[in-house]
Amino acid sequence: WATSAHTHENFLQCLSLQFPNSNSISKVIYTRYNSSYESVLVSAIRLEQFFPPAKVPRPLVIVTPLLESHIQAAINCSKQHGMQLRVRSGGHDYEGLSYVSYQQAPFVMLDLVNFQSITIDVENSTAWVQAGATIGQLYYTIAKKSPTLGFSAGVCPTVGVGGHFSGGGYGMMSRNYGIAADNIIDARLIDVNGRILDRKSMGEDLFWAIRGGGATSFGVVIAWHIKLLPVPETVTVFTVNRTLEQNATKIVHRWQSIAEKIDEKLLLRLFLTRANSSQHGKETVQASFVTLYLGGVDTLLPLMQQSFPELGLVRSDCIEMSWIESILYFSGYSGEPLEILLNRTSSSYTTYFKGKSDYVTEPISETGLESIWKRVLEYPEEVTEMELSPYGGRLSEVSATATPFPHRAGTLYIIHYGVVWNEAGENALNRNRRAIRRFYRFMTPYVTKNPRSAYLNYRDLDIGVNNKGNTSYEQASIWGLKYYGINFERLVHVKTRVDPGNFFRNEQSIPPL
Ligand code: FDA
Structure with a gap:
């Protein structure tokens, strides 16, 4: 001390x-x-x-x-x-x-x-957004200027653009427009020598690295310059729930092959939770399909009928609204005033939580899904919710090396596992962390291998950490290959050039050679 x-x-x-x-x-x-x-x-x-x-x-x-x-x-x-x-x-x-x-x-x-300012240029469909702003503030400010512009980033409004954009940024429009990092056109960054750089002065290598590689290894991002994206005046949302007794296994199995291929204006996210079965009065697994369609219900219904009739979507399941109202819908704020998006502290995530991620490139068989349901019901302490988010569309049109985010063509979906608990203290923390790690081990046969990929924005220190001080390349590649795949090596080269003394470092920062 x-x-x-x-x-x-x-x-x-x-x-x-x-x-x-x-x-x-x-x-x-x-x-x-x-x-x-x-x-x-x-x-x-x-x-x-x-x-x-x-x-x-x-x-x-x-x-x-x-x-x-x-x-x-x-x-x-x-x-x-x-x-x-x-x-x-x-x-x-x-x-x-x-x-x-x-x-x-x-x-x-x-x-x-204190770095929260947002400047919208409607005429050129661009915006400068300072790193300390939240995505809720960004969505709100865009919507106040134009009903037909939006941006592709995450769902929870209190997430900060500084970390979120530099780690990727997946949201309900990502099949149509890619991740947030795909839509960054310039940035202001302060490097290890205290120089203020923009895209031109930092060079394309460093500009590449901070869009998906985690800017924290390279400097301090002050602001992003982003391309705003056209949104229709009317979008359609729905949430449809199906339990095992309502054929969820077959529907989820089918979802795996259609959600990545379907029209890119449609993003069908899938939440898997335990629920009480109304038919048998015992616990079952519930699949909730939470969906955004960038268009009206009249075009959505025939599209769903043709591509995914198994879900049985009907008109009364669907709600038409503006894009900004859909932001409220997905973040659980339907009916609230838009100004709730400006609140930096209104998060429903106030319990204790540990998250992990996996990628899936081959559909899991029906037998595989049944084993997962059995595990989820037998060991409820291991996972509270699984969120399956489809890829495809724009996400797979971008090459795997265009940004450090490598999860492109061939990726069917990402799984986010979360365990949530209420009991304070280290014992409960360790118990719950051990529990979700067991579930993660159980999932091994169903997900990517060599490397077992993970999403940087769902940071997970279980997949590997640096040595204290100056870590070795080998040690860092244990976790680095999982987040960045073939891009890890290029990130190390950029780091070696811009921060050879490894000033910007943490438990999972890119090491210099
Ligand atoms: P925070 O400030 O904690 O920063 C995260 C990392 O980035 C840290 O390493 C930090 O040092 C670094 N960093 C932050 N600002 C920086 C800057 N200006 N310059 C350089 N480095 C900087 N993800 C997703 O893709 N889609 C989603 O829908 C969601 N939803 C979601 C909901 C909730 C409740 C949580 C807790 C998280 C998510 N996420 C998510 C994950 C989220 O994208 C991820 O945690 C981001 O890194 C958060 O960025 P923040 O700036 O808020 O975090």
Whole structure:
């Protein structure tokens, strides 16, 4: 602690020398002796298990920059005084890596909460969005300017664009428009030397790396320049539930081969949960098909009848609405005023949670599905919900090397596993983590192998972590090949060029050679 106190004093002194206006320093720096430190730290923590007093090292200092020069100063001073830097935009990292260091290193947290501005250019269908804005704020601001423009990114409005876009960004329009990273046309980034770079000055290699490779290994993204996407004035949504007694096995089996091929304006997401069977009064598995169609119900119905009659969709299941209302629908806010999208803290994810991911390239057989249902019902503690999101469409038209996100042609769908619990404390945390790991092992025969792929935005430290300090390429490739496939090597080369001293590092950052 003595060394930490010393480091942190030196760091503060360095910052006060570098800040252009020393009066502003007290508005942007929070040390542990500051009464607001705790509230600033927890303000964007989305996953309950990382709330203090969990046994995880906290930042020595929190910086909430108001100006780009504050970020430059924080980078310079952290470097000079041997502190790590963690950057937080929306705070939704599944393992809390934007504000937690499992490596026990003294670190500064840079919280971009004051970088939230969004500028929409309707005429050119583009926008600049600062990294600390949330996707809810982005969707709201676009919709206020135009009813026929939108953007392709995730579902939960409180997710931050800083981490989300740099790790991919899958949402309900991804089959038509790809992931968020596919629609980024420029960026502003501060590198390890404190230089402010745009696409031209950073070069195509670095610009490539931060769109799906996790920007946190390469610098601090200040803002993204994105291409806005046309949306029709009317879209259609539906949620249709089928239990095992209602033929769910056959319907899910069929879904696997059609959801990736069907018209790309249609995204049929599938949630699998346990439910009480109304017929037998015992537990069953329920498949919920949660869907967005970029068009009206009159064209959707014949399309579904032709491609997926097994679901038995009828007109009364469907609701027509505007694109922005569909954002409220999918995030569970139907009927609420649009302004709810501006709320940075309204997350329903306030219980304890652990998530993992898998990719599927071959349909799971009906017998395989039946084994999964049996497991889900016999061991309810292992998984609370499975979310199956289809790929195909625009996602598979983009080549696997166009961005670091490699999950393109040939991918049928991604599975997101989540276990949720209410009991506080380390025992419950460890018990639930062990439980979901057992389920993940059980799923091995059904998912991708060599590598067993995973989605960076569903960060999972179980799939491998770096060695403390300067990790080896071999160690990092254990997890790196799972997230990035053939793109891992290029990411390492970019890292070697732009941050050879490995300043921007965490438990799963790209290492330099
Ligand atoms: P956070 O601030 O925690 O950052 C995540 C990572 O990015 C950290 O390593 C951080 O250091 C780094 N980082 C953040 N800002 C940076 C910056 N400006 N420059 C450089 N590095 C930066 N995903 C998805 O694809 N579709 C979805 O629908 C959802 N839905 C969803 C719901 C909920 C409730 C959660 C908790 C998560 C999701 N996600 C998701 C996953 C989400 O995309 C992922 O957690 C993102 O990394 C979150 O970005 P934040 O900026 O919010 O997180």
